[in-house]
Amino acid sequence: MRQHNLAAVLEIVHKSRGVTRAQITRELELNRSTIGDLVSQLSESGWVVELWDETRTGVGRPSPLVTAANQWLVAAINPEVDAVEIALASLGGEIVDRKRVEVDQPTASEVASIVANEVSAMEESQTGSKVIAAGIAVPGLVRTSDGVVRLAPGLGWKDQPLAELVSEALGVPALAANDAHLGSRAELSFGAGQGADSIIYLNGGPSGIGGGIVIAGNPVGGFAGYAGEVGHISVNPEGEVCACGATGCLESIVRRADLVARLGLSHPDDDQLDAAVLNAVGQADGKELRSWVDQQLTWLSIALRSVVNLLNPERVVLGGYLASIWKGASEAQRTKALDQALSVSAEGVEITVAALESQRLLVGAAELAWDDVMANPIESLKSVT
Template sequence: MTTTGGTPRALVAGAHSSNDFMRQRNLSAVLTMLHHDGPQSRADLVRRTGLTRSTIAVLASELEELDLVRALGATAVPGQVGRPSALLEANAQVAAIAIHPETDAITVGIVGLGGEVLRRVRYDTAEPATARETVRIVRTIVDGMRADLGAECRIVGAGIAVPGMVNTSDGRVLLAPHLGWKNESIAAALTRALGVSVVAGNDASVGATGEFAFGAARGVQNLVYVNGTPSGIGGGVIIDGVLLRGMGGFAGEMGHTLVNSSGTRCHCGRIGCLETEVSLERLLPYLGREHIDEDELDIALGLGRDPALLRELAHQVDFLSEALTNFVNLFSPDTVVLAGYLGSLLSVSRERLTDAVRLSPLGGHVRSIRLERAQLRSRLMLVGAAELVFERTVLPVLPSDPG
């Protein structure tokens, strides 16, 4: 998967517009900029790409003809003499269906180019829905949304973010323990039910993709994303703008990095994995709660003074720090993004965790790595699942079949 961040690496100044390959890359890069970074004038695009005004004009009108980009109308810039510049924006009516099954709900959204969530339905379930039930529920919700959205909305595909091991090449879920799914051909089943092609991805990879395109890691090229959920800790690594997949698409199981040889036994069979030492489940008894959402947790941790709670917090932050130092040494990212439960730990221990990503145990020098909390919160899984679709279907601006 190739995603283009803020730097237009695909562009070559003065590219030969007669060259179809280069033209397509330039179309793709301009559309990706408008999609990820919002409305921009032709002058902005000239400045950011290094292409000539006439090349940008040709690319923009071609994207407008394909109805992937629309003109927003002229806006006068205060103090600017001369013709006001019209803004171009990605057409939000070109949209993807986004699906996120969890243990207690299935959320379905329609996400337009530009990352706007146009529609969203959360369907609560008393217990985790089976794969078959999930397909049936999603189909019913999507049928209702399609009737509501009208003919102008062009659905280009669907993406599903699954909390489990997903073979990204064929969309099969090998194992999603918390959903009780095993060896489910979820992408194929959804494709039959919805009549559009469906891409499946692991929820942590989807989160990395979403934060990279629209959130805390927008504009960077190298990202380590680590997410804490009730199902454990997962992650995604993007290097030079490309998500690391590994064989079968299983790369990024950061939760099973060993951090404590005298720790707790993990469900994977080993002792002292990151996700057994750092978990919301371990913390809840100290808060006197059985469940807590991210916003409530931020408040509870900010106000917490109980010594036992603070000891447990310090224990978890120490092990998270160990793991982050390892990840930084392995991947040398520009930015580390912590999401979910780990974002809450960052809000109360920013200094300790920042030291962990900035101090090299090898050289002892301070590195300029940014440590950020994920920004997209409740939109993340929908925006990320839609991005799986856009980056395969729309953003490459593939030529249509001749004739």
């Protein structure tokens, strides 16, 4: 019971990014001294800090603000075909440090050794903090029970025990999941999905397009956890052969590499790509690019129509280069995006871009890393040396 209550308090602090003790008391419907006691234990074990607002005056006893401490951190990792992104995150979905290591088509073992080097260097610069778990956002199909990457066509991986390799390299527990699933989690908790209970998140990354589905508050994994492969919806039966072997998949037609090439960039991260797209479509001579971006949105809209007809989400959130295409497209093209969907299914559906921008997958990977340690906030520290 006590572990459960400690976890519940920690969860509130994590999601709210700072909350008063009085608010926690109200939310959990426990008495004030119990909450005071739980918060003290979390504070003593380095999870939270209590701040008294000295400036507050007025009637009644002030209630301290409870916020996340920075003592315990997690490593968040996103391997891709062109780079490995690594971050340290604190509770509350805050990225405290971040690094991008450019590498071509890394193997799973290479990812683990890059992660080991970078995390120990980053950890050293965070005085008084310690990494206690790791989460990995993978552009592919992941068996979440053991973190084996079953298939990542972009990376050329099949049945790679990525979580185990990273866990051994870092000496902490590691979990892995599909990148778009984690992106949807991050956007729901801290980004463009906040307040909605049915969202479809579409992630556009260097190795393709993934989807994370949440309906009525529940993540939709499907029979074995591999649901959401929006990138492999057929949008043109006469189109190119996709990396998956099928013909005319969305991700074989709306490709990050094409956008990068059109802009004449080499190895841009998401922030650089986004800025370049917005700059280029705004130029007087950007007409050709503008119409190409509009055409890309037309292809994306064909997939969105199926997604909206099938799932009737409240919001569609676009991340990565799909967000850049959305922002770079003309107002006229954006307005038409759901014209071909059933009018009733599309009623009230809002299409928006990931609010966490280029942090979205790292924040999602951190969410995954926190799962087990936050469920047992005191027990999980016993193995930490």
